[in-house]
Amino acid sequence: MNIEHMKYVVEVARTESITMAAANLSVTQSTISQAITKLEELLDIKLFLRTRRGAYLISECSPIIDKMKDILNSTLAIKEIADYMGEKGKEELRLSVIPGGLPSVIQSISSMKNSYPELKFQLSEQESRIIVQEVREEEIDFGLVAIAADDIDTQLNGLLFHSIERGKLFACVSKENKLSNKKKIKLEDLEGQTFVVFNDEFADPFIEQLTHAGTQVHVLFRSCNSEAIGAALVQLDAVTIGHEYSFRNHLANHNDFVSIDIDMPQRDIVIGWVMKESMSMDSTVKRFMDRYHSLFMDTRS
Incomplete structure (x- = not known):
């Protein structure tokens, strides 16, 4: 059983997309598809339901993916020992x-x-x-x-x-917010919205940019407390601004929130x-x- 093939399959299971998995691992979509096919033939089972919208792991196969993750983690540990054998670094x-x-x-x-x-x-x-x-x-x-x-x-x-x-800045709202069904929002869509923002040096310039464009917004608070930000998005129907990395890592249960593209010029x-x-x-x-x-x-x- 090929380690690389397992890595590809685990990534598809995580992203539910052959396209995204290929991009994340810097390989072709054909390489990913062939790996899935070979593993399915080897195991004599079907791992994924492939549709135009994505590749979805068949629920009964979850224990197989978990075992593959264990093998990949063990392989990483072995490689780390070999790579740094005999080296003494900072304590x-x-x-x-x-x-x-x-x-x-x-x-x-x-x-x-x-x-x-x-x-x-x-x-x-x-x-x-x-x-x-x-x-x-x-x-x-x-x-x-x-x-x-x-x-x-x-x-x-x-x-x-x-x-x-x-990446760039996105708006983030709860799935219950009326903006959540939009793929892209314009500045006028943010008119009158209540904002709660992370203590992020990109947030204040964005708020200033909205103000200069004539969009009236209210910033309720600024915080590094992700629980407070998340609670405000849900309970106060608020909006926050940030890069997707921050949303993904800072907001607990980030699948309960939606990141929305903002239709305005931005710096990468x-x-x-x-x-x-x-x-x-x-x-x-x-x-x-x-x-x-x-x-x-x-x-x-």
Whole structure:
């Protein structure tokens, strides 16, 4: 049974889409389809119901996918041991992340602590500009930031930047909100809406842009508290603004919410890790990045 084929099948099960799985894993759709077919022939069962809308795992096959995940995780652990055998890295990692980054980073820390119980962490949540400053002053080892794509060269000059996701700002509402059935909203659709926003350096400029366009909005509060944001979306029929990474990682039960494209000119936003070049060579940092990338791909939607 081919490890790569299992990886492809697990990704299709997660995304419910051969197209998305192929894009996430940087392979062709044909490669994914052939892997599914070969595994189905090998196991003599049908794993997915394929339709024009997607590829849906047959419920009885869920235990098979769970076993494949176990095998892939074990394979990753074996590869990590082989890659870093004999290398001694930092015994403590200091990192800071943007609002929205904590949940996935905490998962990565938990995974690392399971393998390396003696490893210590210092974790904080800050705005991107503060994280970059702390990296430059060596107050932290590395950080997860969100930055406008056209600012990377100037703001991160002299630092290493590992991009993990590129996107833009979206509106987010509960599925019960009247805007939730729209694929794209215009500025006038936001007229009179109540906003609750994360402490994100992209949120305030967006609100200012709405105001300058003549759209009247009311910002009820700003917070890093995802439970408060989520409660306001549901109970107050509020709207929030942010990049999809923040929604996916910060809002519990994010499947209860809908991200909506905003019909307005925007700058591309890039999410990624920033550090000094010397830090990128540390084996503990590299192990953490491996764990984070694996978990990030598992939760990406």
